[in-house]
Amino acid sequence: MTVMHSARFLLAAVPAMTLLGSCGGGGSSAAPAAAWVQGQFAAESTFAASCVAPRTGNDPVTGKPYPDRPGKLLDELNWLRSWTNDLYLWYSEVLDKNPASFTSDASYFDELKTTAKTASNRDKDRFHFTSDTAKWEALEQSGVQAGYGVGFVLLAATPPRNLVVGYIEPLIPADNVAANIARGAKVLTIDGVDLVNAADQAGVDTLNAGLTPKSVGESHTFSILDAGAVTPRTVTLVSASVTVTPVQSVHTITTPGGALVGYMLFNDHLATSESALVNAFTQLQTAGVTDLVLDIRYNGGGLLDIASEVAYMIAGQQTVGQTFELTQFNNKYPSTDPVTGTTITPLGFHTTTQGFSVTAGQPLPTLGLSRVFVLTGVSTCSASESIINSLQGINVQVIQVGSTTCGKPYGFYPTDNCGTTYFSIQFQGVNAKGFGDYPDGFTPANTVTPQGVSVSGCSVADDFTHALGDSAEGLLASALSYQQTAVCPLPPSGSAPPPALGVGAYVPPMADGQAIKSLWQQNRIQRRSSAQ
């Protein structure tokens, strides 16, 4: 069992009389000292909630006193060690180091992961994080995020950096409308600091502060070069609460061959996505489309149930009774979810709404397609990849156009101890065929240097010279071409010929990068290259 959350869960659940025995802010005795013996692990409960700085008062989530008790750093490290050994997906690949030789939770936690590499020589575990528990447990209205209403894409995080505008939220704050920013605009400076070349820490801090404002109402000055422009211009952006539109640009396209193809830009697996997706698929179903282009190039995932709904709305009846995704834990828990204690059962393809933003139990629309085109990039991650994998698991053809996805078939139960919430990979999702091994992502089949699992389709660089949803935009154009001919354009189809312009003129980006959406809690701009 995962002790911290589970223990608090149980404390809240037991009857009042039982609670009387455990109230008062947790026990007062420290965890027993444990001498480190390599390969021997005490139960994590031995060390749970034994904290250097015990929280006092009530846990805002449970309304009960925190279970924290006075302890030592070694107790917290021992908890991490035992918890990791119990639940980490690759626990057997963690080198068991003596926690007593570490001076902080953070430095020890960094060591509690596999050092193995993927086939493409990336770190197998690139998803190992912590968060302040109070910040993690805060809730916000779904779809309301702080930012500028501008989706940036970082093509290069180190000098010479390259940051461009990927898309504009339809509900961009009024203060930023006047900036008239469009997809493809390059950011040259933020608050006077050279974004492309700045190498000093103060400059990098300024850049990150501009990209990640700490509060609503902050103003930052950007110098941008619009697509096709020769001369930069200066705009001021103001941070605000932005209601994001997770599904955009829903429309149909009639190909030269006469086929009616549906298109939608699907950016986020949020609760509000449910109603937007129902509307979008209803629209396309009513229109009678015979193919769908699902644009998830900037979709980093989110609610897995939303992904399941999307997959059903694409494929329809053929999904009924099938596995969308099965969660697999480490080999200590082949049949039981170690966190919930329940029997592991597969998640099916949802055929009805889940009540996230549409009343629960409503039949979902569906296109009943036997194939789908997905537009992807390096930001296509996690739940978005589940859509691809789940459909392939039931032999729905997925045609991938774009670039390799991120490669995250994994997940975790965020777990608190002593005020820090730890994100450590605990499970892997597999499809109906039992496949879930794509740590290097999915890669279009004609990619020159394949990186991930090969999927039918075309390698095309993101095309910032056209609006998303424009039939001339590189990825969409390639998908439409492939729909008619089953042949990929010669790569890179998404690039326009370099314009014959003067020094400093706009050159269309021909690369793929990471989407920056909500601007909070990120530190994106780096001084130098880092492993990722």
Place this chain on the structure above:
Amino acid sequence: MRPGPVTTAHRIAVAILAALGLQSLPACAVLADSPGTPAVIADATAESRVELARVIHEALGDVPVTLADDALTGGSLLSLEHALRRDPMGRPLNGRELTHPETFELFKRGPRCVLVQSRTGREWTLHHVQCVAAPVQAPQ
């Protein structure tokens, strides 16, 4: 079909269920047989926003919750999720989220506007909110 994980939302749920057995909650009641007609707030005011925030606070305890000023004006369902946190590459930290969002639904029941917590069925009458039947959603 799938068990829910033991995360914040579940701890909230269990804490509330436990609380229900321990103390009276005069401001709320268990869901009536007929919840009424799904509704939206017709004219959001500072007073209605304060009342909505107060009721959400009562339902969820001291967990910080950020609401938009136009909450429940465009639809009858209000969903709350963890404040989105992203990894250094800009992707959601938890891109494979197994939990369900916390949801509330607004109903018009006669002259009353009633907010119902979907997971528990607890409901609150909002005295400072004017609500009307939610429009039937049309395709985009």
